[in-house]
Amino acid sequence: MTGMSVNQVQWPALAAVAAAALLAVLDGTVVAVALNSLAGSFEVRLDQVVWVTIGYLLAVAAVLPVLGYLTARFGARVVFVAGLLIFLAGSGLTALAGSVPALIGFRVIQGVGGGLIEPTAMTLAAGLAPTRQLGRVMGVMSMIINVAPVLGPLVGGLLLQTGHWQWIFLVNLPLGALVLMAVLSATRESGATRESSAVAQASVPKADGPGLLLLTVGFVGLLFALNRSGEGGVSPPVVLAGVLGALLLAAYVPYAARMSREGRPPALDLRLLARPGFGAGMGVMGLVGLVMFAQLTALPLFAAQHFGLIGLEQGVLVSALGLGLLVSMSAGGRLSDNVGARPLVMGGAAVTFTAVLVFVATHDDWPLGALYALFVFVGLGFGATAAPTVAGAFRLLRPGEQAAGSTALFMTVQFGASVGVTLLGLLQAVTQNWVTWLFLVIAGVQVIVFGLGSQLLTRGQLPHFSSP
Secondary structure, three states: OOOOOOOOOOHHHHHHHHHHHHHHHHHHHHHHHHHHHHHHHHOOOHHHHOHHHHHHHHHHHHHHHHHHHHHHHHOHHHHHHHHHHHHHHHHHHHHOOOOHHHHHHHHHHHHHHHHHHHHHHHHHHHOOOOHHHHHHHHHHHHHHHOOHHHHHHHHHHHHHOOOOOOHHHHOHHHHHHHHHHHHHHHOOOOHHHHHHHHHHHHOOOOOOHHHHHHHHHHHHHHHHHHHHHHOOOOOHHHHHHHHHHHHHHHHHHHHHHHHHHOOOOOOOOHHHHHOOOHHHHHHHHHHHHHHHHHHHHHHHHHHHHHHOOOHHHHHHHHHHHHHHHHHHHHHHHHHHHHHEOHHHHHHHHHHHHHHHHHHHHHOOOOOHHHHHHHHHHHHHHHHHHHHHHHHHHHHOOOHHHHHHHHHHHHHHHHHHHHHHHHHHHHHHHHOOOHHHHHHHHHHHHHHHHHHHHOOOOEHHHOOOOOOO
């Protein structure tokens, strides 16, 4: 990155990288609060304008399988900066949209940029610190990124009070320009680093085109079907897309195994799943995505329906969740350096399980202030499962495997997030008591997280790889 051996954390570069990732994540939470306003502005139903969010999610999913090759071919820094530029271009175009189809299309462009930013940010961050401090670095990254659930609903509400929804996208442009300058300055490579990168690029194999096609089309097809089923839109084309997606993903497994046997690296190396602790970590992160997006989407709706809150106030419970995440993400990452991921993930799942069951039992009766305090507590437990899992998974990767590991982890998160949004839509369609059932499912998910957490490694079980 900077041409120096990584013997200590490079904080200025880390801050710049994290700020760019924050910008992409913040945009998603801002838009979640704005869906009702967008529906009113374009005079369409909510189930139509919700594709503004789904389109972004699908675009992120489509980019992820390509990340490993792009990072190996061009370097994480180049891919990261390109993603930021694409994200900013999409933001400007989205603000100019005159129809819902145009809005969705431009959000897809944003999603392509966002899909390049956050996973690559984790790869860059992993190279900005020695292995022994990886938990601390991932905790700081997670803390900065998870400011988004606190600020997003508040920023979105304030911007919507101007009466012009375009501001929720235009605000990205000046902020993004500042972040871009900081990234280019703080992560400037030296001549020695560029020479090393050139040598590395010369050895990059040809892109795994068939593998990328199987993963990308299969993953997007399955996500499309899941999200459409959440709108009650189950139809032959939707079923066909889901079946085709599942078949393509299933076909990738023997394909990747054959590529590995022949000594050719596949687009996504499934052999990482066989490494003790990594497969369980992927499972935890998929469930983290499910729970996070289910809550981010559900809590503003619950606040509007149950308390009659609108605008800035509608995001108050999401902000409470984010406040708890801020504390536990940072602390959990640091603690995992000393004790490993297993005890933190299991403890966090137990705390989240308890707090969510309290919400199920009391949400009809408790005042808003009490529920705010409860969701701070939910965030404290939930955050303790995420940051230690990411840090623990990265500790299981050799230096040359970090890009592939990032891709695998973030693909899993996106899939889980799609399931969470789909679950919310399905429950709203079939029952008026959707809040109770949704959070009962979230509580049940914590039982699974607890079980997967028991398969993660403690500090003494972690392998030791030399720092890059």
